[in-house]
Amino acid sequence: MAQAAPSSPRSYDWAEDHSEDRLHGYTSNTSALPLTQAPTEHSAHSSELPPNKTSSGFRKTRSALGLHPQAPIDEEHDQGPRSELLWSRIRTVLREPFAEFWGVAIMVMFGDGSVAQVLLSTGQTTAPGGNGFGNYQSINWGWGLGVMLGVYVAGDSGAYLNPAITFSSCLYRQLPWRRFPVYFIAQMLGGFVGSGIVYANYLSAIDYYEGGLRTVPPAKTATAGIFCTYPQAFLTKTSQFFSEFIASTLLMFVIFALKDPSNNGVPKSDKWFPLCLFFLIFGLGSCFGWQTGYAINIARDLGPRLMSYAVGYGNEVWSAGGYYFWIPMVAPFLGCAFGGFLYDVFIYTGPSPVNTPWLGLKHLTPGYARRELRAHARRNKEDGIV
Amino acid sequence: MAQAAPSSPRSYDWAEDHSEDRLHGYTSNTSALPLTQAPTEHSAHSSELPPNKTSSGFRKTRSALGLHPQAPIDEEHDQGPRSELLWSRIRTVLREPFAEFWGVAIMVMFGDGSVAQVLLSTGQTTAPGGNGFGNYQSINWGWGLGVMLGVYVAGDSGAYLNPAITFSSCLYRQLPWRRFPVYFIAQMLGGFVGSGIVYANYLSAIDYYEGGLRTVPPAKTATAGIFCTYPQAFLTKTSQFFSEFIASTLLMFVIFALKDPSNNGVPKSDKWFPLCLFFLIFGLGSCFGWQTGYAINIARDLGPRLMSYAVGYGNEVWSAGGYYFWIPMVAPFLGCAFGGFLYDVFIYTGPSPVNTPWLGLKHLTPGYARRELRAHARRNKEDGIV
Amino acid sequence: MAQAAPSSPRSYDWAEDHSEDRLHGYTSNTSALPLTQAPTEHSAHSSELPPNKTSSGFRKTRSALGLHPQAPIDEEHDQGPRSELLWSRIRTVLREPFAEFWGVAIMVMFGDGSVAQVLLSTGQTTAPGGNGFGNYQSINWGWGLGVMLGVYVAGDSGAYLNPAITFSSCLYRQLPWRRFPVYFIAQMLGGFVGSGIVYANYLSAIDYYEGGLRTVPPAKTATAGIFCTYPQAFLTKTSQFFSEFIASTLLMFVIFALKDPSNNGVPKSDKWFPLCLFFLIFGLGSCFGWQTGYAINIARDLGPRLMSYAVGYGNEVWSAGGYYFWIPMVAPFLGCAFGGFLYDVFIYTGPSPVNTPWLGLKHLTPGYARRELRAHARRNKEDGIV
Amino acid sequence: MAQAAPSSPRSYDWAEDHSEDRLHGYTSNTSALPLTQAPTEHSAHSSELPPNKTSSGFRKTRSALGLHPQAPIDEEHDQGPRSELLWSRIRTVLREPFAEFWGVAIMVMFGDGSVAQVLLSTGQTTAPGGNGFGNYQSINWGWGLGVMLGVYVAGDSGAYLNPAITFSSCLYRQLPWRRFPVYFIAQMLGGFVGSGIVYANYLSAIDYYEGGLRTVPPAKTATAGIFCTYPQAFLTKTSQFFSEFIASTLLMFVIFALKDPSNNGVPKSDKWFPLCLFFLIFGLGSCFGWQTGYAINIARDLGPRLMSYAVGYGNEVWSAGGYYFWIPMVAPFLGCAFGGFLYDVFIYTGPSPVNTPWLGLKHLTPGYARRELRAHARRNKEDGIV
DSSP states (O other), X not given: OGGGOTTSTTOOSHHHHTOHHHHHHHHHHGGGSOTTSOTTHHHIIIIISOTTSSOHHHHHHHHHHTSOSSOOOOGGGGSTGGGGSHHHHHHHHTHHHHHHHHHHHHHHHHHHHHHHXXXXXXXXXXXXXXXXXXXXXXXXXXXHHHHHHHHHHTGGGTOOOSHHHHHHHHHHSOOOXXXXXXXXXXXXXXXXXXXXXXXXXXXXXXXXXXTTOOOOTTSTTOOGGGTSOOOOTTOOHHHHHHHHHHHXXXXXXXXXXXXXXXXXXXXXXXXXXXXXXXHHHHHHHHHHOTTTOOOOOHHHHHHHHHHHHHTTOOTHHHHHHHHGGGHHHHHHHHHHHHHHHHHHHXXXXXXXXXXXXXXXXXXXXXXXXXXXXXXXXXXXXXXTOO | OGGGOTTSTTOOSHHHHTOHHHHHHHHXXXXXXXTTSOTTHHHIIIIISOTTSSXXXXXXXXXXXXXXXXXXXXXXXXXXXXXXXXXXXXXXXXXXXXXXXXXXXXXXHHHHXXXXXXXXXXXXXXXXXXXXXXXXXXXXHHHHHHHHHHHHHTGGGTOOOSHHHHHHHHHHSOOOTXXXXXXXXXXXXXXXXXHHHXXXXXXXXXXXXXXXXXXXXXXXXXXXXXXXXXXXXXXXXXXXXXXXXXXXXXXXXXXXXXTOTTOTTSOSSGGGHHHHHHHHHHHHHHHHXXXXXXXXXXXXXXHHHHHHHHTTOOTHXXXXXXXXXXXXXXXXXXXXXXXXXXXXXXXXXXXXXXXXXXXXXXXXXXXXXXXXXXXXXXXXXXXXXX | OOTTXXXXXXXXXXXXXXXXXXXXXXXXXXXXXXXXXXXXXXXXXXXXXXXXXXOHHHXXXXXXXXXOSSOOOOGGGGSTGGGGSHHHHHHHHTHHHHHHHHXXXXXXHHHHHHHHHHHHTTTOTTSTTXXXXXXXXXXXXXXXXXXXXXXXXXXXXXXXXXXXXXXXXXXXXXXXXXXXXXXXXXXXXXXXXXXXXXXXHTHHHHHHHHTTOOOOTTSTTOOGGGTSOOOOTTOOHHHHHHHHHHHHHHHHHHHHHHTOTTOTTSOSSGGGHHHHHHHHHHHHHHHHOTTTOOOOOHXXXXXXXXXXXXXTOOTHHHHHHHHGGGHHHHHHHHHHHHHHHHHHHHTOOSSOGGGSGGGGGGGGXXXXXXXXXXXXXXXXXXXXXX | OOTTOTTSTTOOSXXXXXXXXXXXXXXXXXXXXOTTSOTTHHHIIIIISOTTSSOHHHHHHHHHTTSOSSOOOOGGGGSTGGGGSHHHHHXXXXXXXXXXXXXXXXXXXXXXXXXXXXXXXXXXXXXXXSSOSOOHHHHHHHHXXXXXXXXHHTGGGTOOOSHHHHHHXXXXXXXXXXXXXXXXXXXXXXXXXXXXXXXXXXXXXXXXHHTTOOOOTTSTTOOGGGTSOOOOTTOOHHHHHHHHHHHHHHHHHHHHHHTOTTOTTSOSSGGGHHHHHHHHHHHXXXXXXXXXXXXXXXXXXXXXXXXXXXXXXXXXXXXXXXXXXXXXXXXXXXXXXXXXXXXXXXXXXXXXXXGSGGGGGGGGSHHHHHHHHHHHHHHHHHTTOO
16 A cells, blocks of 8 residues: 555555555545545556566556555565566565465464364373463463464565455555455465364374364364354354454454554554554453454454365354354454444544545445446556556 | 643653653743643643634633643644544544543453453363363453553543543643543543443353342352452451552552653653553552452442443442442542652652652642642633633 | 763663773773772762762762762753752662662562462452462562563662672672662662562451461461562472572573673663563573572562561571571572673673683682772772762 | 674674675675575675784684684674683684573573473462462463573574574575584583573472482373473374474464565564564464474474483483484474475565575576585685685
8 A cells, every 4th residue: 555655665564554645645635535545556656666667467467456566575676686587476466465375374373273272182181280281361372472473474465364454444544445355365265274284283183182073062072163263152143243243343443543653652663563463362362252252353264164164074163153153254344344433433533434524424325435436447547457 | 731842732641741841841930830730831822833723612622621722633634624524623622531431441341351251251161271261360461451452542642541640640740630520531431331341242141150140249150340349358448448559559650650751761762651551550460459359440440330330230339348339439549649659759850749848748738729729720811721 | 880971870770881981991991990890980970070960968978878979860850949859869869779679669569469469369269260369370470570660660770679680780790889788778678668568468368368377388378478488398408509599590691691782682772671571580480480489589588588577477487498598698699690600701792800811710819809909999089989 | 694794793693684785795696606605705704804803713713613704793892902811712713602502501491491390390289379380371481481582692693592493594594504513513502401400400309209210201200391392192193293393384484574674564673573482482382382392493302302311311212202202303494494485485585595496496406506515615715714
């Protein structure tokens, strides 16, 4: 989204979205422009970038994938002989998807890995301390630091790691909607592969624990809970939904605060963000993690669920908890959208659809929406974006 | 309180209170001025701010609420078309109350949420690790990171999150007393709403745990302790009071140290403050959290207590522990006042009532106090503050 | 110790001891000068400071106490009407002792407080989680963050908080030996008072736990271990000593690394030091805390031991563990001295007695030592230091 | 490795390897130069350094050891009378080995120390909390902070602390291969000595626990697991290998991300690296620590294994787990190499053998390799490096 700063085309991070330039640009054109598409993107790459920097083939492919034509690569690395290699060109085209994939994979490996270790070693008396290799808190650590390290790894793509957060960023922070599909695919694959590696790693331990079976909660030796979330038995459907919804709301609300450059309490530099995220995820796990397992992320839940279905956990991965599986698919999107809405209504003063007439609800009327889509398409065409 | 620096009107944070300008201004006028009212506030907004920046209606309403006429908003966001919207104007008027409300709500959601999860899942053998979803330490984490994230969210209001800390800041750090009521209301509402959300989230779990009842400690399946604090049975009234008092004293003493710009051990930048606060709250929980539950904050205790009374926990929320409820209302104020006093007596060298003749106790004499109030009122009038 | 930089007289922190100026001064005069006395101190205050800055009475009193004549106070705060008040003058004279006192008191309140809470609530089934208010790890947290917050509080005195560290700093880092006694007294008092507050806070809980008695380990309901350390029963005297010695060695070795400005791995800014110290103390507690309770600090052990003797724990506080009490008095000094020696031998390249001929052991010969003491005394006299 | 920057000869840290100068130099000469030998090293010391700075004897000895002729010492400390002392000269010659030795020793002391404390105190009811002095999580803390503090200590050698990481750095990040042997020896010695100190410290506790025996898992009171790792009994050989391999892959992947200066998500300053490493190691321990004990480091496993063999744990230290001992010797090297490969393939855009034709696999062909070795030797000769 660093479209306004073609001289530093690598700044895809959220914090950069609110750079002075961007805001100025936005403010001056204001309400006539679609909020979900950065107005400066179109002019940036077509006119100001030297045409020989990356071949126009690159730019077309990236644009077709929904990415910004200019890849977020260190400028120096983007030139010279190294960048001419075939694989380097592929990596440049798929830069953000690769980053999101590995970010989510790292996150899920640590997160699911911690559940696996704690669950499978429950009560093992030969452990140092005599009571298993970790306790529930170890899982809070695992997910918290998994997200933190995933964000470090995926810095070049903005480190969303969660389709619901990408979604809210499109909705409220002018991340172009065209980005969503390719990010979504990369994130889902990351969840699938990350959990698959955990499964491979704990294969003989699962065999040992389950006696060769593969069962789903509430079975007594169920191990499916290592990979995706299953709700507590006493929960009503409403409570299931509410628990995921409220955790997602909190997630988005706090992340928008942490990424709000005009919030006085937040360090201007982005150095603190991953550590704060560790605390946030740890907190969601200790405070809202019991009832439904705090999925709050379709990539972290559906990806591993598909993996566990693929390796033979059976149809119960879908039917368990009264077909619970759709809740961590839907609730995070709604919760994050609501959390972002709350933050923008009560605290955010920067550019956001909420800061337009009718709290931005006008965007939901068909006429307004159609006008915006047409304007969006026209600008894309002018700039040669497919 | 950034009244001395009209060019950057957003710096309401504590650390900014001690900016060079402020101290200079203070030092030169010194003892003739009331310590609890920043002397430079009155001239700042009336003369130096461009009159068209925010409408005078705004300023009057904010002033009537006890807030600084100038809202702590990014200057750029405070102009342009966005700021003309009705809701934006409301948000500008209620900027600090909104921030305090959400800061406290976030804090209480994490804090009470962690108690709820640990308490309600006690001993659940199907948990990974076989022994519930968390232990007492998870509650230390919950409150510690709740305060930390609440401070990040509430940066624009100074992130007091605790009426006793607002109180001490008025007493020793020249936060105008007029601020106290509106901050207090916002903080109390935050505690009420935050704990209400936790109640809603754990509704079916509480039903399951209590069998439909709602009981208060020392009942066997009491869940009222999720929301507000109840003392251990063996405590005398004195010990109850002392425990809350000493924890509040420590809280204020360390916070004043962390916010003392002339203390060599403290990083000058404010980036570290929320993390240090995490450690401080974690520490109070591990070291002084057992006997009375370390409320140390009326907004965190009375707000949720009212909520739990409203949803049907009965009169025992007031009578339990020998009508303990008044102690976390009173002790934090006295403890924080004492902690601030100790810090200012032994370490602080900046402007504070303690650094006036008679260690500032002269301020307590009727004649001196009356003179100050009159001077205060006169200056307010001159500057047009209601 | 910032004697070479009279324009910024507040830099008493360790990191500042190795300022370029100091090192230059030291290097040029090198082996003829006593290593344990900063050569530039004597000229600094007598000639370059404006005589009217602090009254000469101050300077004489501070000098007599062994402190640098110039107090580490924000220059601006050191002038103006505030500084003329009687109490301000007392506070200026006793600046470092006050800081060390409160730093140690804060440290001990958190540390001993965490032991008290965990010990006295052991196994309480009404706790959230059903198993007491904390576990052994809470004690690691308590001491770790106690030291961290104590360092923040005591920034103006250098935040030694431990006579053994003051000792090693005199030995290897040119902290004047004259500082040692007043620091020592302040640190001991801090330990005494801090543990006394913890005792007062947990008075009724101790009564409840012990049934009115006060016993010392290995008694079954002993509570003396809250305040000072008692060794495990199976330990030989050698193991007792070795455990304290090795923990102190590690403490000093790592602190010297963290404070070595020429060590590439260490952030130049001091902001990270308190957090690193948290990890260091946490680590010593988890790794070397079982056998003897990791006192590694006479102020943290003897101070509270005296307090517990005073309130009636009886002669066993001295006789327990085969008159163990002298080990945490002696071993920390020897261990810290050894740890500092190892660091200076193997890694440190700056000014240190170890970096003189014979690895500095020449300083131990009577002739050399006598010559140094005479030179030291002569210089003090010339500069008017009592 | 700071060969390109002779004016600041101390920058041996990884982050410095990728300084602009280096990359420029590399990029311009690109594929003709051997990737594993920094091209600028040879000219730097021979021409640009003043000949009188360090004696040529030094430089020859260091070069013979495989180190850069110029030691990473604060320039100021490298001159003057101090540097003329015999021991100072020895320390200068052995600078990096000393740093790695102590870094690994510190790491192992904390890591093995935490296992010792938790294991030997398992279930001790007299502990505060009534259940031993720590739990499995304390071991995660111990290793995590051991690595963190070890990195602080060993800053001057680059703080590899793990031969597999040195290996990957040679392979992908142009650390000269000549460095590997001396680093390896220092790291192994550090592991041996560090674990020996832990053994000495817990000698009487081990006697008490084992009743004078020394046994190896799966014996009932085995204490050999304090020092090196033994796998769970149910594991197949493949699972044993995979567990170590995947943990090492993660280790290297994340470290390369954290050290990638062109990764947007990573703070440019190196201040955060040790803390991130704490989280990484903590995570590996909570998520992949159960099955094989996460050795992921030959120096941390073989060194202590030799020590435990030497003090009498018997041949079982080798035969246990089906002669498991070779897996933590081999798997970390392969895993780290694979992790580095993955990072360079998918994310890294800087100079790496992977960013050469055929993904760098050409380097594995005999002809290409021979040509490189010859060119390497010729350049060394020209520059007078033995």
